[in-house]
Every structure is written in C-alpha cells, then in structure tokens.
Amino acid sequence: MASQQDEAGPARTDAAHHPLDPLSGHEITQAVGIFRGGGRATAAMRFVSVSLHEPPKNAAISLRPGQAPAREAFIVALEPRERMTYEAVVSLTQRRVLSLRPVPGVRAPVTLGEYAECERLVRADQAFRDGLKRRGIHDPDQVLVEAWGIGDFTREEDEGRRLVWALCFYRASPGDNPYAKPIHGLHAVVDLDEMAVIRVEDAGAVPLPPGTGGYTADGTARREGLKPLEIRQPAGVSFQVDGWEVRWQNWRFRLGFNAREGLVLYTIGYEDRGRLRPVIHRASVAELVVPYGDPRPFQGWRNAFDIGEYGIGIMANPLELGCDCLGEIAYFDAELADDRGEPYTIPNAICLHEEDHGILWKHFDAGFGHTEVRRSRRLVVSFIITAGNYEYAFYWYFYQDGSIELEIKLTGIVLTSALAPGETSGYGTVVAPQTLAAYHQHFFSIRLDMEVDGDGNSVYEVQTEPVPVGPENPYGNAFRPRRTLLRTESEAQCLIDPLTARHWLVVNPNVANALGEPVGYRLVPHGNVLPFAHEESSVLRRGAFMTRHLWVTPFAAGERFPAGEYPNQHPGGAGLPEWTKAGRPIENTDIVLWYTLGSHHIPRPEDWPVMPVERAGFALQPFGFFDANPSLDVPG
Ligand SMILES: [Cu+2]
Numbered sequence: 001m002a003s004q005q006d007e008a009g010p011a012r013t014d015a016a017h018h019p020l021d022p023l024s025g026h027e028i029t030q031a032v033g034i035f036r037g038g039g040r041a042t043a044a045m046r047f048v049s050v051s052l053h054e055p056p057k058n059a060a061i062s063l064r065p066g067q068a069p070a071r072e073a074f075i076v077a078l079e080p081r082e083r084m085t086y087e088a089v090v091s092l093t094q095r096r097v098l099s100l101r102p103v104p105g106v107r108a109p110v111t112l113g114e115y116a117e118c119e120r121l122v123r124a125d126q127a128f129r130d131g132l133k134r135r136g137i138h139d140p141d142q143v144l145v146e147a148w149g150i151g152d153f154t155r156e157e158d159e160g161r162r163l164v165w166a167l168c169f170y171r172a173s174p175g176d177n178p179y180a181k182p183i184h185g186l187h188a189v190v191d192l193d194e195m196a197v198i199r200v201e202d203a204g205a206v207p208l209p210p211g212t213g214g215y216t217a218d219g220t221a222r223r224e225g226l227k228p229l230e231i232r233q234p235a236g237v238s239f240q241v242d243g244w245e246v247r248w249q250n251w252r253f254r255l256g257f258n259a260r261e262g263l264v265l266y267t268i269g270y271e272d273r274g275r276l277r278p279v280i281h282r283a284s285v286a287e288l289v290v291p292y293g294d295p296r297p298f299q300g301w302r303n304a305f306d307i308g309e310y311g312i313g314i315m316a317n318p319l320e321l322g323c324d325c326l327g328e329i330a331y332f333d334a335e336l337a338d339d340r341g342e343p344y345t346i347p348n349a350i351c352l353h354e355e356d357h358g359i360l361w362k363h364f365d366a367g368f369g370h371t372e373v374r375r376s377r378r379l380v381v382s383f384i385i386t387a388g389n390y391e392y393a394f395y396w397y398f399y400q401d402g403s404i405e406l407e408i409k410l411t412g413i414v415l416t417s418a419l420a421p422g423e424t425s426g427y428g429t430v431v432a433p434q435t436l437a438a439y440h441q442h443f444f445s446i447r448l449d450m451e452v453d454g455d456g457n458s459v460y461e462v463q464t465e466p467v468p469v470g471p472e473n474p475y476g477n478a479f480r481p482r483r484t485l486l487r488t489e490s491e492a493q494c495l496i497d498p499l500t501a502r503h504w505l506v507v508n509p510n511v512a513n514a515l516g517e518p519v520g521y522r523l524v525p526h527g528n529v530l531p532f533a534h535e536e537s538s539v540l541r542r543g544a545f546m547t548r549h550l551w552v553t554p555f556a557a558g559e560r561f562p563a564g565e566y567p568n569q570h571p572g573g574a575g576l577p578e579w580t581k582a583g584r585p586i587e588n589t590d591i592v593l594w595y596t597l598g599s600h601h602i603p604r605p606e607d608w609p610v611m612p613v614e615r616a617g618f619a620l621q622p623f624g625f626f627d628a629n630p631s632l633d634v635p636g
Pocket of ligand 1: 440442
C-alpha cells in the first residue's frame, strides 16, 4: 500500500502481515530469483504473471497472532522456443521451487511486453507498410497497432502457434484520437513466440473517415458557471487500514490485487454484536468478454476476453486525486511482474474512500411532527482499467445496512470501423461521418466464493407468483414468492426474470436468526441481458458462461475462471460448462456463485468521441442475516 513503498530497501523484512496479502515487489524479486536459481528458467523465458499462490481457506483464517504465514508465489511463464507454458509454485518461506509443470496445448495470455513488441514488429513489416501505402499512409510510426486475441479464427497451418492479430488506427499527430481513423481491412497476424509477422491480410481499403474525434481539454471549448464543490472530512476518514485489511462501520475485509483479475476482496465479514460474521470468502471479476455483432470480414473476429487473454490487473490505471476519486482517499499501490520477472509498481491502483449516498432511512411521524432520518455513508473500493479503446471502472460499495453492491462503469472510446462515403451498415451506429461504432455487448463474470455465516451454504431461486383466484385468493390480489432449492450445479444454471422479480438467496441452513429462519444474503440483479451471438458461434463456444446469468458450483480450488484457466485461442468448452457436467451437489456445502452481468451497447451518437459512463451492476443484500434493520444505530 501507499505507505509501504520502500520494498527494495534492505532493512525491510520480507515477512508479510497476512497470508492473503498480495506479493510485494520484493517478494516478486525473491520468487523469480528462486525460480531462476533452481536452473528452471531459460534466458528466453517470459514471465506472464508472478502472483500470490493463495493458501487454502482454513490456513488463511487459522493463522495465530505472531505466526509468520507461509508465503508462496504462483508463476506463469512461457518458453517461446519450446512454445510451452509453465506453471510453478515457489515457496518464499522455504526458498525453493515446490512444483514446476509444463502445460501443453494452452496459450498463455499476452504480456504487456509482447503487446508493445507486436506494435514495433508490425510497423516494421514491409507487407504491412505496402498496405499502408495503398491507403496513402507513409509514416508507420503514426499507426497505432493493437494486438487482439485471435480466438479460434486461425488456419490449419497455425497449429501450435501462439498468435494475435492486429487492429490498426491512424494518428495524424500526437494527441489525436486514433479511433477516429480506423484503418480498414489491413491486418497483420503475429506469432508471439517467434515474434514475427506471419502474414498480412488485406480485405480492401476504405478511406480514413474525415473526423478527428477530438475530446481533450485543449481542443474543446469549456462551459462556464461551475462553482467549486468541496468534499471535506475535517476529522479524517471513518475507516481503518492495517496493511491490506480494511475496517469500516462493522465491515471487515482484505484487499488483494493480481495481474489477471486486478482487485480481489477477501474474507468479507460483518461485525455483529462483537462477533465477526463471514459473508464472502473471496470476490473478484473473473472474466470479461466483449462480443461484437458486425458480420463483415474480420469485424466478426472481434471478441476480446480481456481477463483471460491479457489480464485486467496489468491494465490498471494509476489513479489521480480529485479526478478519479474525490475526497479523503487511501490509495494502494499494485506491484506486478514484467516479462523479465522484474517487479514494477502501478501507483495508486486501488482507491478506498467514503461517499455520502443520500438517505439511509427515514420516517416522519405526522402525529408527533417528529422526523427520524439517517444519512447513508458508503465505503467505495475501486480500480479503473484501460483496455485499448475502452475504460472499465470497478466499484465495490459497502453500506451501513449490511448490503454490498458492485457497480461497473463503462467509458472510454467505442471501437470504430470505417465506412466508404455513402456506405451504410445495419450492424452499428454511425457516430461521425464514415465512422461506424458496431453493436456489441460486454459480459462480466463475477466470482463470489460465499460463506454466509460459514461454509455450509445452499442457494434458492426466488420468484414471485400470483395465487390463482379461488377460495384462497377471493379478491385476486394475492401473490407470494416461491423458493426453489437448487440441489445440483446442473439445476443451478439460471436466467434473470425481472417480471417475476427473480433473484437468488444464499442461506446457511445451519444457522437460524432470531425469527427462526436460516440466515441469508440474496443476489439481486440490476439490468442484464443475454448474448445475441449464436450458441455455435466462436465467442459463445469459448465464453459459454455468458449463456446463463447465474451458475453455482461447489468450491474447488482449481476452478478459478469461468472460461477456463487459459482462454487465449481456446476453441471452447472450458471452465463452467466443463466442470458443471458432473452435476455435483451444491446443498449445504461450500459454494461459489458465478454471476454473469451483461451490458448491452447499441452506441449512441452521444457516445462519440468519448462515451459518458454507462453503468452495470448487482446487489447483495442481507435477507434474514440480521434480526432487524442493522442500521438503527447509525448516528443521526
Ligand atoms: Cu460498449
């Protein structure tokens, strides 16, 4: 965290405070040193990620005060000459490699170093330069080259290769918006292991659109009349931070961060009358897929798996006070490993602060002319990533009434393609002359390892139904919720249904509240949507988790990502569809909820040249977890 930046100093001990703390830069150096020292690394080896090898659940919780936790690193590296991915577990405590295994047949995610190298290679390629010349572009350095996952749009001769394909945009001068000038039809395919352009495909030129897509402050007139609005907390903040642990208004949880998922929340619990009651063991956004709906050649290849193909931790922004976050902020730095296994820091990657959130509850007693009202304060943990043209800002909210929300704000620049003068398209919105923003969707998979008052949890689907008119319902007004216990992971593959107020209730059948009912938390969907891609399309085969809004699985340590451990170039079927074939029981056991959250994007002209924030999210609310409103004690 921000107050512990001196990782490299020799005086600092490398003992971490807690087994769930993310690896420090010093620990990353140690881990890679042990890995290399074991003679396991080649000079050409590239490090995809060096992250905390998370301890088994009970180890994290049962650590005694003063006891140093066993620290382990999980290393994903690739040997480009062997075309092989390796996974290693390194013990920092025992200073040795605990395990090392090749993972044949998978393609490791693209590293930041490879991403940058790919741009350099493509710009230098003669066939690519010839393609640019055919489009009147003579300086390749003015071309932005973005390496996209190629999925399974590969050829037979590509077998065994780790590939990306490049989308290109033209930047007439520094500071220009390159997405206003998509270079149509010209694509390079790059072998990342060989670091070579293996082919350049030209589907035919379309002129660059005339617009500039300018949105920066120096290029736009500014409105007047906005007076200062100050957020002051003169007595300081109401949360406490100890290492990576946060306490606020009865909430207690830990923060973590890794290259793939970015922010992770651990051991979320609520202190209730002196007792810490667990709610969620681990929460993260575990996959993000963006299927685009434009069927034209190459446009149909666009379906980024931003977490599985790259990782959203490596895309995290350093945040700025007063811009990204307002008020009294506690920042946490993220420390990650580069391609060489060297640590680097993303300063201020995680933002922690409090916000006023309107009223929490109120009643005006008209008879007595008396008002009781409480203001709601919420604690916000957030991070923001840039994935090429797009920004995703992730906000976890904690409320004083025991509820939690995830809100994802989508902003940035919509992905464009060029239209010829006079050309139209049925598959996107023309946002500027000759500039098409394709219809698309964003799907997030949120992995919630639940522990509502312990590990023995069950899930009910709850929806409201009218009661047939008859002796039981003489006035026709009756309705009631119907609970259906989801007994196996095959049954627990559910869709939203806003018209029946459908939601899912996680209960602990072993713990009753004062009213005699099992304690619970419910997951309440906000807006959501299904994918429109065909079930046999490449993107839905590879991201089949998108076909259901809720999956429930029994906890299994290796089941971390809904489209599998290595979605890059994976033909599909991995992850949730594969695991859940077993039909394992999920009743009164340690369960994981996987919530699929879709954001439907028919671009508006107003989304250009930079898109106002679009929101997506869901809520987790206590349902009988407490005996009554737990926020009566909030001061008025
Ligand atoms: Cu969008």
